[in-house]
Amino acid sequence: MQAMPYRPAPLLSQSGLDLFDPVAAANFPQTILRYRNTRAAHSIGLETVSDADWVGYFGRFQPLPDNQPQPLALRYHGHQFRHYNPDLGDGRGFLFAQMYDDADRLLDLGTKGSGTTPYSRGGDGRLTLKGGVREVLATAMLEALGVPTSKSLSLIETGEALMRGDEPSPTRSSVLVRLSHSHIRFGTFERLAYLNDVATMRALVDFIRAHYYPDKANAAELFDAVVSNTARLAARWMAAGFVHGVLNTDNMNITGESFDYGPYRFLPRYQPDFTAAYFDHSGLYAYDRQPDAVLWNLGQLGRCLTLITEPEPLIASLNAFSDRYQSELEQAICARLGVIPTGNDAPLVAAFFKLAQELRFDGSFEGLIYDAMTGRFTTSPRAASYQGADFDSFKSLLNGYPRDRPERLPHPRLQQPDPETLLYEEIEAIWTQIAVEDDWSLFNAKLVAIDVWREALAL
Template identity: 70%
Template sequence: MSEYLPDPRLAQSTLPLYDPVKAADFPQTILRYRNDRAAASAGLDTLTDEAWTSHFGRFRPLPDNQPEPLALRYHGHQFRHYNPDLGDGRGFLFAQLRDDQGRLLDLGTKGSGQTPWSRGGDGRLTLKGGVREVLATAMLEALGVPTSKSFSLIETGEALHRGDEPSPTRSAVLTRLSHSHLRFGTFERLAWLNDADTMRGLCDFIIANYHPTAQDIPGLFDAVVSANAKLAARWMAAGFIHGVLNTDNMSMTGESFDYGPYRFLPWYQPGFTAAYFDHAGLYAYARQPDTVLWNLGQLGRSLTLITDSEPLVAAFNTCPERYDAEFALAVCARLNILPLTDNQPLLTSLFPLLSSLAYDGSFEGLFYDWFGGKLSHNRAMASPRAEHYTGEAFTTFRTALEAYETADPAKLDHPRFKKPNPETLLIDEIETIWADIAERDDWSAFYAKLDAIETWRRALNL
């Protein structure tokens, strides 16, 4: 059992990066989800439901932690248009604490009320949005993507009106556990203000708490480039589309967070978009690595306020190479095979095969069937998808796969791999889960899905 170790570093830093705020006073606090596995890593799993709801529904301060919530200040590029009117508009930093590995973690919120940065919004979160985020983070963690963890979901008893979904709809407040909520947009704001002193202090803070191997500001940028190249590669290997890859949704620690209109690919579609308002397909599945690169460019440009550009450009230029290397590792991890010195034949055979498998569930199905590489040949050829494993594209892929050894054969002994199909989180599944909640207040499918994803996580062990 881990010890609760409060460590409100940002509040103690005196850096002008936040505004003290008060949480909304909700009519109700109905606990719908608590992540006891994440809570155990931070010494909070022994809280009673009553105490949990008090802290994460009423936001009574945790012992020896921040005395009040802090709404973070930031700007950002939204669909590549600069917006200086951002900041935590419906969330705040509630607490900071150490986990069982000694890492500094944030407990941040979504839907916790209005702040100075709400821009006329109500500061609330729909219950459906909370349900979707809990499911997203669980699945992404199972698939090996660095992600925030949904820590708590509490229904709050308000009727919300939204223009893009049936209204009125139910409300909730979400608490997420994340390595950090400091964003690229935090630096963009300081550059916009020409506040070099605060930016230097922020760099020192991030180096000390999140990237301790960085020796200086260029070293910090290099570490952030590396972390986000890995994140982009893991998204792509998971078939995940974030939907809104604005610079204010990019973390200095390389964690995925803030899930709005996300999707998982039903099959390989390079132009697939998650956000209905992304009319130009700027954040389409296949454009995500380039988007991360562009966003890193905005961070690097901000840092030129306090350091020379030459080492920043040098680190920035390594991003495509780092992404390629990380993507190869991510694909090998998803296939449970040991990477080779040259993985290009496998990677170049993968996409033509995925392109030929244009049916629901085929993206995840391929990785499931061939999890273990050539060792899974008989299992794959007995799967419901076996009839599609034929033709030139498949032969090329299968030949490339022959060169690889299975990374962990014991994983195939997990009972989950006896089932014919992989675990998925496609949009129709999410809508069915939500319909049960919205129409009958039936949460059984939601909890069953989370149990199934947890079994999936243990089986994959990525």
Template identity: 65%
Template sequence: MPISARYRPDPRLAGSGLPLVDAVRAADFPQTVLRYRNDHAAALVGLKSLSDAEWIAHFGRFTPLPDNQTEPLALRYHGHQFRHYNPDLGDGRGFLFAQMRDARDRLLDLGTKGSGTTPWSRGGDGRLTLKGGVREVLATALLEALGVNTSKSFSLIETGESLRRYDEPSPTRAAVLVRLSHSHIRFGTFERLAYLNETEAMTALVRYVADTYYPDLSAHQGPDLAHALFDAVVTKTAHLTTQWMCAGFVHGVLNTDNMNITAESFDYGPYRFLPHYEPGLVAAYFDEGGLYAYARQPDAVFWNLTQLARCLSLIGDSQPLIDSLNAFSERYQTAMAAQFCRRLNIVALGMEVETPLMQAAFRMLSGAKTPGSFEGFFFDWFGGSLSEARALNGPRGEVYTQPDAVDFRRLIIGYAAADAAKLSQPLFAQATPATLLYDEIEALWTPIAKNDDWSLFYEKLAEIERYREGLGLSEQG
């Protein structure tokens, strides 16, 4: 394969000696049809130069990348699922395939979903439905466009198998997904070591995570390192939660095994984007009590952080961990105000000033029930009061002339646009934003399922990419 100078393999976890992994084999699929390759993400890690045949060899057949892991590694972890502890988890249909550095010297993982059985499959087939892969590709694309710190869908390859699932029409097609992430070390990784009372391994894991992902903390030693690491994770996780909330995103399954140590959104099964402001919206049909409803996500995240703190108390003092936990609410509120302004492309003035603005906005949105009105609000008012005429004359203009809109329109006048030049882009001459509502996903999946017609899928990705470029909210890399 032609190797780019940007390709910098660094299989760190494989050489760490930490008791976190099991070597596994990838499934031997009867077919490998490339459906999606993310060349933007591939360029970040020096793999864009791969031909399609080479791409399939590595990400469909899992031939090792040069100087990288010699075998896939399934990660061991436990977790709380809907707040019930489960010690029988672990990578049941995925593995860590490779690790490498990007141009900013950050360690990145290539991990899989649907790559076959592992010791942690619990009787499952280790496979992923093609529809599940399509949904994840779409979710990560739009979340990145909306400024959410998310894993990147790197590759989707159809595998030629027929699967039976109780929650969608069967038989259904299968696929293997590869995602590019900053880390696959989960809160549940720490839970497993705490459950087993593995003090030495916990100490070593904390050191590994700090040195690898939080190098600014490397000078800390002993219990102080555990405290400093947890404090940093609390801050980053508070920021991630605000990104979900301002994207109108409902994760669906906010279990401790679905949250990682670098505060990166990942692993998209059931999810939803708000069609309109609906605090009680749930994404998973089995979330009958609404535990992970849209408005309850900050509480769910705080609960999960509490479990991580309990794990770290195995090697650290409780009080500093409690102090960091108690700081979550204020950090979340501060980050929420900043993220709200970022979504609106306005200059933040401070949490105390932003809070009335946000409250006024959500009061206004409570009366808007048309599909797309949640994301439409951020699109219509992008740039603040500079976009007032555009908002009032657009398809959602009626929302902004109701009595509940008076306070928002009065308050938004006090904010300057953060980047007024963005408003001159063609994106803001159109009437609607890019959205990914449930019915839209079903509409583009139908021609794939019936006629193997992928045109709507690729058109939606192109639309989202234009939205990403226009908003300018995503991190570079």
């Protein structure tokens, strides 16, 4: 594989936009490299960096060559569980650098657990090692399943004992570096609307159009594209059986890419009301309510943009969300089932979800998708469950579709009886081995298995 050039592009720091504060990284007592994403590093020209220099960049945050001279904590507000909070911002992370990747996209290197900032709100600015492990696993699995997601570039253990109320403490600490297609959140716009800062909002829209949506002529066209990309993201979550957990406006960005994985879960079986966050008492961000949550968040972004453009085209874009989401969901489900969409795919998708809800055994969501994709209903370990009218209806519809890339099926991974999963119990077992024995073998093996799964699915 030919080495890619490193192409620094610290454009936000040079933009003159009043959106951030220079900050300093924490001085950690240790920097133990636990994970580096070689494939992601290759895409931005950092694959050949030595481990020692890697730790210097991503554990000590020495500036990358010709990049930002200092980390930047971004300012933003946000609706958290639909309550407005003006006291947000990067509280335990910052924008460390920007560069172009091998697809000529402008990417950000952002951190999590890198120390306190003016927006830490009394917190310690740190990330537990378990939280870092969970995010590395989440991003790898979501990428494998075709979800637009940030990528975990680096995880370094930092040698501090952290106190947390939601896990046994003291617990180990880490700093994560993620590679994202934009650090600019819906909450960035909410802050500017709150301040009635028309000039900065216009300049921010121009910056986003120039670097992320160059074919969009104005704020209304930009918003319309964000609506489409976010509808695609929500559909991909649903097709992956993924529950984000905390869909606040500060956890959504303008390129339609998923990021910031705290209390996430993958469905063990289809449960419309399944929640990932123990504190989501009302089920606001439950699995089946994620599209509605995304639409509500888009509404807040649209409201902000009325500061600089007429509301009518923004409302029209919001009204188009449901149809765009449904179209994206049909395409995403067809892709996961291994069939080519026909343009009349709503009956198949409805039959899939109806059957998925009927199958109540753990693992049924991914198991059903896997068996449908591989055509293994009769020989699957789950074969005894495939019976009844709902199954017959789904299978009949599925059999009427042309197969999508059947040449994938001989892949050795697709010859195995079970799909790759990332369920809660698996993550807990991986963490327990790390916490009790400092044994990273399960973690590393799982990442290898997920990468093989990604190659086999080729979504």
